[in-house]
Amino acid sequence: MKVLKFGGTSVANAENIQLVKNIVQKESSSNYLCVVVSALGGVTDLLLDSVFLASQQKEAYQETFQLIEKKHLEVVKKLIPVQQQSSVMSFLKRELNILETLLEGAFLIGETTPKLLDKILGYGEILSSKIIHSYFTAEGISCAYKDSRELIKTNTQFGRALVNFEITEKNLTENITETETQVYLMPGFVASSLAGDSTTLGRGGSDYTAAIVAAALDAEVLEIWTDVSGMFTANPRLVKQAVAIEEISYQEAMELSHFGAKVLYPPTIQPVLAKEIPIHIKNTFLPAEKGTLITKNTNGKNRPVRGISHIENISLLSLEGPGMVGVPGISKRFFEVLSVNEISVVLITQASSEHSICVAVASEDAAKAKEALDQSFAYEISLHRIQPVIVEDHQAIIALVGDNMKSHQGLSGKMFSALGKNNVNIRVIAQGASERNISAVIKKEDVKKALNTLHERFFEENIKQLNLFVMGVGNVGAKFLKQIQQQKKFLKQNFKLNVRVIALSNSRKMYFQEDGISLKNWEENLTKGEKADKELFFEKVKAMNLRNSIFVDNTANEVIAMSYANYLKNSISVVTCNKVASSSAYENYAELKQLSREYNAPFLFETNVGAGLPIIDTLKNLIASGDKVTKIQAVLSGSLNFVFNNFDENHEFVDVVKQAQEEGYTEPDPKIDLSGIDVMRKILILARESGYQLELDDIQNQSFLPEECLQTKTVEDFFTSLATHKDHFNQLFESAKQHNSRLKYVAQFDNGKASVGLEEIPQQHPFYNLEGKDNIVLFYTERYVEQPLIIKGAGAGADVTASGIFADIIRIGNY
Known part of the structure; x- marks a missing residue:
């Protein structure tokens, strides 16, 4: 038996569901399958919007409900022949009428409860699973429908119910067996209490449903089908060079998932971990690709770092003061306050001097946490023994993950050195005792630069990417671009340097391309650019915040030369043949040299004297x-x-x-x-x-x-x-x-x-x-x-x- 789970993007619309059918059809030819499906893409968010509007007594909830209804009916019409639509249409209309009644109830009383919310949110999976089951049957697949609410039993902790595994396992083994039915299909995310009330399994609940089923049935493998080809060495949307990890351990996958790798919901691993059932992450849209296999042990091909992940929208809370030193129970009070207020702590660090405690929490919880902590420590604050809680917003956490990190010396040094060279300021550092994870808090705006810098350092065979922003493409500038084009491959092979031109500007036009400008037709691209503006050029370079950024000045313009300080202050190196800056007032020359040292950004002007002579x-x-x-x-x-x-x-x-x-x-x-x-x-x-x-x-x-x-x-x-x-x-x-x-x-x-x-x-x-x-x-x-x-x-x-x-x-x- 294999368990296959298809996420929201995989069943987002009729076209995608057809791809799912092809996968199931192929796999069921040689395996018994249990297929778990999520709600149609975007439906859960629409359900949330509708119940929120209804509880606020805003009639706009009806429009949102109509969108939900329309979306499901359209999928049925596209997938299922007219003569076979009657049963599923009857089911949809009946369930949609109940959903509309529930929303109307929330509207009339002007509020919602966790119990009602669970019942409403579960409709996404219930409706999608019925449609997909009817479609599979119409396509000739031997498919039986099983309602997860009848099989998976939980307590009444609505919103994130806890599973009763003893009863659930019994139900699953009795109802899903390898018989004449080749495929069982069931909704993810939903369950029910022992009393029969609808419950949900929390964020990522469909993954969790699939893992519960796989563990109960002793499945051969749990396949998670999504819109990417596995777990990547870093977020491929932010790091273009990221590659799929072919094999990874359960522990490594959990760490990466916890730190933002959204391919997998961390609790998913727990039910299959004890039984060592492999998890295979696959791409619905590219099913032939290998994906990522998650198993008990992998050698990682001797790579100490297996992946780099991050969490955005983090805030730091710091409690400081001399009144903390040597006073027992401060930490207990601090974390107790957060626990009582249901605020999850993502990262913890405490100075050995006991003078401060610093934690990272989700930004949405920061104001609530500060208020609660300041209230709890109000007496000490009034005596100036402890300062009011300091909140630092717009932060993010980046993390290196790997089972083999503990046996490799100097990884932290390499990590922090690489970030330091690109002026990524590290606010807080944390490392678990297992040494499987090294985490650091940085500014949110530096995430992309940090991820690319670390990926380059640990995964790209030390190939260093240089991002050039070129001002001046006349006689010298044109020759320079030609030389880069000629030598690009040589530099990569022999010097491990990947040189990309990100921006070009002359006195009339400027052109930016974050993925790199093709130097075969740069003149044509430049003519299509926007109006040249020296100040805007700098602002764009700054906003891109790319690692190893270099501003190249091929002009003799005094105004441009006087802008070098701005680049250096933002850790952007400067290379120039323009002699104005280095021969300007000594005070300015000295400042540029100092800024270069302070911000770790080289300021080089070899061509100021003797052109190419050293x-x-x-x-x-x-x-x-x-x-x-x-x-x-x-x-x-x-x-x-x-x-x-x-x-x-x-x-x-x-x-x-x-x-x-x-x-x-x-x-x-x-x-x-x-x-x-x-x-x-x-x-x-x-x-x-x-x-x-x-x-x-x-x-x-x-x-x-x-x-x-x-x-x-x-x-x-x-x-x-x-x-x-x-x-x-x-x-x-x-x-x-x-x-x-x-x-x-x-x-x-x-x-x-x-x-x-x-x-x-x-x-x-x-x-x-x-x-x-x-x-x-x-x-x-x-x-x-x-x-x-x-x-x-x-x-x-x-x-x-x-x-x-x-x-x-x-x-x-x-x-």
Whole structure:
């Protein structure tokens, strides 16, 4: 004998019931079955609404009743041929008339009782089971109907009746046997007292009915058919990477069910546990999938953590005060008050100092609990020995579950470390003596991030997902996205990094896709986006609250640079090629570095100096290892190096600058490069990263541009001015040529002072042979005294800048 239970989603409508029929038909070909069914989808809620409205003497209950009636009649008409409808229609009309009378009674007296409520709520299962039985019979299935109210006997604790197992088992074994009848069908949830009054088995009662039947009949297996393919490693609606657990122990399943895994109602396991009857969770809509088998023992494939679950809508209650220390009976009084007021405690923690007690309860009970506790401890509160109860709402509990957790060291550390890196604040921690469960209370808003973070840590072979929010998709940004697309598979296989772009924005449009934007057609998606708004962009990133979030700034926009603090304060890492923030007022630069440390959110800007060259990273390593920078000499502008390497007697200076602009080596406004401000920012950043407090105004700028060029307002005027002053630039070239030197724009930092300017570099100098758009940096330190540490290579261009940004992303991934 097998016992099959079909939940509300499985019998929600005629189409779903047809799927149920197919499953039963197939299984009954080789097995005797007892099938337990829930109410049609949504009917129990409609019954609750109707009785509530009736008890409030609101005539709208009649409309709700009509919806209930309509729903059942429609299912009959769709499932059962007209010539075979008469008996079931007669039954429905008779029972619906009784239901209407009961609701009318509640309306007339303006109240309801637990006894009346049980009678009304049970109609969902009674009506659905009769319809399904008639449908099975019409389809040729050998099916007998059994009324659970006649078989399952309880006490009179209406709303959550306690089963009399001795009488119930006797009734079931006498009435359900392996005979000519291949299928027995019965309603779940409902039962009756010894006096014959209708009772119900509480929330999840249909699961419980099926377990009671399975235990009484010594069933081969209890199959729970629902709308998901088993118990998952985490809630698949919140964690897309969650997978079904093929096998799990009773204890693990109970823990996961208690902590919010709604596939299974925890008390369901109790009746079958003693007889070690397996429970198989299956998907009505994908019956071929394996589902989850729950048995006595499983090795868990050596995984210490079998699942991650959570409960939302939790409130913390804290009782604190010096008057608790060393006073016997405080805890007894505390929990007695909650018990008397029928408030269930979900989690408990108490400081060893006895200074406080903290419990978690359902949010709906928090106000009631506070009032009762404050009243009970009113005397101590009046003497200021104990503080009034503190309530913290909008909390949630997350839990790691696994039988093998007790034999693995460091699981708690891994759990809390992973959450801490994503700035998920843990308010309360609890671990049972069995070590099968580690629970933590966090903010409700952090649940999705926390679940995904822990799932990544314990189930995804340490593949780390990075979620990118990209501002700026121009020359550099487009190259960056192309590189991500090309390397995505490589990063996942070799670095265990899954890089997803969640948002894109340019100056006109922004586009968000929480599951990740396809980089094959990102331009098309961006055109479909909403109007760009820097503040709204940040608010959306913040609201998504994704783990390992990284804001990528590919712009040169000052307003965007000034928003970095907002991202860092929300534990969102920042990667940028925008030099404005790191070369702004030292106070702002220092604050960003501090926020990065405080909120565990890396702030990386390797491309601020030398594009893709590892200049800043090398400098950081020098400082971290205890070295001290004494002097820096550098050619830091790839664009200026390109200009002066290509400027000679055969080319006009203005034409070379235009060429540099066209090839993307300068900013859109080349004056930014030629004025020296860009190089000033770069040497300033290097000085600051070396540990010196400098401002941009402290740097001496020996400009080679005539004043008239510097005063131009537009790019066109700037080029005109360069052409006008061609003799000035020719003289610079001739002077260098006469001295057997080459023109290089050099940045220097020495003894706390910095300067930038055009210099004539002699042949023996390391800068002399610097070609194309290359950069070069010479670091003189306490270790590199006479022979400097030299870094040299391409220092401009969209491709190398994009690769530098990409390298920073990988650094965060390996963080």
